[in-house]
Amino acid sequence: MALTRSIVDVIRDQAGAQGFTAVRAVRLEIGALSHVEPAAILFCFDAISRGTIAEGARLEVERPPGRAFCMPCGAPVPLAQRYDPCPLCGGHQMVLVGGEELRVMELEVE
Numbered sequence: 001m002a003l004t005r006s007i008v009d010v011i012r013d014q015a016g017a018q019g020f021t022a023v024r025a026v027r028l029e030i031g032a033l034s035h036v037e038p039a040a041i042l043f044c045f046d047a048i049s050r051g052t053i054a055e056g057a058r059l060e061v062e063r064p065p066g067r068a069f070c071m072p073c074g075a076p077v078p079l080a081q082r083y084d085p086c087p088l089c090g091g092h093q094m095v096l097v098g099g100e101e102l103r104v105m106e107l108e109v110e
C-alpha cells in the first residue's frame with residue numbers, strides 16, 4: 001500500500017518536472033528477490049491512483065531474476081532465492097547484483 005503510494009508520488013513528481021498531463025502506462029521493475037508481490041501493487045494501484053494524474057494508467061511489471069556474483073567462481077550466477085548457494089561451486093561467498101530492483105522504469109505519457 002505505502003509502496004504503491006510512493007509509485008504514484010514518483011509519477012506526480014515526474015509530471016510536475018516534465019509537464020505531461022496524463023499517463024497511459026507505467027513500466028515497473030520489481031526484482032524477483034525484492035519481497036514485493038506485483039499482484040498486490042496491481043490491486044492497490046487503481047484505488048490509490050484515483051483522482052491523480054496516474055488514474056487509468058496501465059501497469060506493466062517486469063521481474064528481473066535474482067543474480068549474484070560468486071567470488072570463488074569469479075563469475076555471475078543465477079540466484080533463485082536470496083540465501084541459496086552458488087549453483088556452480090555450492091559456496092556462499094556471493095554478492096547480490098540483481099533481483100532487488102524496485103523502480104519506475106518508464107512512463108508512457110501524453
Ligand SMILES: [Zn+2]
Nearest residue numbers: 070073086089
Ligand atoms: Zn561459485
